[in-house]
Amino acid sequence: MALLEVRDLSVSFATPDGVVQAVRSLSFDVDRGTTLAIVGESGSGKSVATQTITGLTRGARVSGSARFDGVELIGASPKTLQGIRGAKIGMIFQDPLSSLHPYYTVGWQIVEMIRAHRPQTATATARARAAELLGLVGIPGAAKRLDDYPHQFSGGMRQRVMIAMAMALDPALLIADEPTTALDVTVQAQVLGVMQRLQEEFGTAIVLITHDLGVVAQMSDDVVVMYAGRAMERAPRRTLFYLPHNPYTRGLLASLPAQGGTRTRLTPIAGTPPSLIDPPEQCPFASRCPDVFDHCRHEVPRLDPVARDPRHTSACFLPKDGASLRPVPGAGRPATVRQEESA
Template sequence: MPLLEVDDLHVSFGTPDGVVRAVRGVSFSVDRGRTLGIVGESGSGKSVATQTIVGLTRGARVSGRATLDGENLLGADPDTLRRIRGAKIGMIFQDPLSSLHPYYKVGWQIVEMIRAHERGTSKAAARQRAVELLDAVGIPSPRTRIDNYPHEFSGGMRQRVMIAMAMALNPSVLVADEPTTALDVTVQAQVLDVMRDVQREFGTAIILITHDLGVVADMADEVVVMYGGQVMERAERRELFYRNHHPYTEGLLNSLPTSGGRGKLTPIAGTPPSMITPPPGCPFEPRCVYAFDKCSEKPPPVEIPAPGVHTSSCHLPVERADRPRLEAS
C-alpha cells in the first residue's frame, strides 16, 4: 500500500467570471523513500493539487480521496490537519522569503514550530534541535546564524532553512513546491543534495513540484505530467524521458536546449486552456500537432503504453509509427 495515495481529486473555485476547475480527476501515489516529480506549465494544477491535500485551499470545492497511511486527509477536520501539517507532511514553498516571517529570527520560527507540535519540549531542547537541523542542511556556524533574520540569508540559505523547518519533526512526506526557482545552478544542486541526504537518512517520501525537467531527471523516481488540471502521462523517470507517449510530454522535452547549445528550440505553440471553460475533449488538443477529430469530441481514455505504471491519457495508438502520418494530415 502506498504511503500517500490520491485518487480522482477534483478542486474548483468560484470566481466572478465563473467556476475555475483547477484540478480535474488527478490520481497519483508515492511510497516511502521514493521521489515523485510533478511537472507541467504554470497553471496546470500542480500546486493546487498538493496544497489541497493538506487543507491549504480554503474556499475550494473538493472531491475525491487522499489517504496518508490509510487516514483520509480530505475528510479531516481543521484540528487534525494542523496536527498532520509539519508532523507528518512537511512543506517547502516556492519563495522562502515570503514563507519565513520577516520580523522573527529563523531560530525562533523553527523552535515555535517544534513546540507547537510537541508541547512537552522545552525552549532549550527545541533550540538545540534547531541548531542541529541548520547544521544538517549545511548552514555554516548554525549556533550564530540561528539568531539571524530571514533577510540576512541568501536565497539558497533561506531555502535550506525551509528544508530544516520542514524536516524538524521528521515527517513521512516532504512536499517541495518549486524549491529551486530563482536559484543559480550551483545553489540549486546544493539544495537538491540536501533533500537527497534527508531522504536517505529518514526514508522520507518526496513530492517534487517543478517545471524544470532537468531537476526531475536528477531527482525523481517516477514522474506525473500535468496539463489543464489533469494528468497527461505518468511513468518511471527513464521510461518518461526515453519512451514517452503523450504529445504534451513530447513537446516539453522538445523545448529543452540540446547538449552543446546546437539546434533550434521547438516551443509548444499556443497557450494553456481556460479552466473556466475547458475543452470538451483532450485539453491539449488545440495545441497538439497530432490532433484529429476524436480529440476535440470526447476525453481520451487512459492508455497503457508499457507494462508497469506507465499510463497516458491520449487517443493516439500506443505504437508511435503512425505519428508522422497524423502530423502531416
C-alpha cells in the same frame, strides 16, 4: 499500500468570471522513500493539487480522495490536518522570504514549529534540535545563526532554513513546491543535494513540484505530467525521458535546449493553454497538438497503460503499443539522464 494515495482529485474555485476547474480527476501514488515529480507549465494545477491535500485551499470545492498513511485527508477536520501538517507532512514553499516571518529569528521560528506539535519539548531541547537541523542542511555556524533574521540570509540559505524547518519532526512525506526557483545553478545543486541527503538518511518520500526537467532528471523516481488541470502522462523517470508517449510530454522534451548537438533553435509548443473556466469536454491539448484528429475534439482520453506497462500511462488516443514509443527527435536531455545512460 502506498504512503500517499490520491484518487480522482478535483478542485475548483468560484470567481466573478466563473468556476475555475484548477484540478480535474487527478490520481497518483507516492511510495515511502521515493520521489514523485509533478511537472507542467504554469497554471497546470500542480501547486493547487498538493495544497489541497494538506488543507490549504480554503474556499475551494473539492472532491475525490487523498489517503495519507491510511488517513483520509479530503474532508478531514482542521484538528486532524493540523496534527499531520508539519509533523507528518513537511512543506517547502516556492518563496522562502515570504514563508518566513520577517519579525522573528529563524531559530525562534523552528523552535515554535517543534513545540507547536510537541508542546512537552523544552525550549532548550527544541533550540538544540534547531541548531542541529541548520547544521544538517549545511549552514555554517548553525548555533550562532539561530539568532539571525531571515533578511540576513541569502536566497539559498533561506531555502535551506525552510528545508530544516520542514524536516524538524522527521516527516514521512515532504512536499517541495518549486524549491529551486530563482536560485542560481550552483545554489540549486546544493539545495537539491541537501534534499537528497536527508531523504537517504530519514527515508522521506518527496513530492517535487517543478517545471524544470533538469531537476526532474536529478531527483525523481516517477513523474506525473500535468496540463490544464489533468494528468497527461505518468511514468518512471527514464521511461518518460527516453520513450514518452503523450504529445504534450514530447513537446516539453523537444523544447529543452540541445547540448553539444544538432539544433540551433528551441522547438516551442505552439498556442496557449485553454481556459479552465468551463473547459470543453475534449482532450485539453487538442488545440495545440500536432497529432490531433477528430476523436480528440469530442472526448476526454483516459489514462491507460502504454505497451501494457501499468507503471506507464498516457491520456491520449494515439496507439499505445510498443511500436508507438520512440525517442523525441533532437530533444535535449538533462545531463543527469545522459550520464546514467553512459554508465
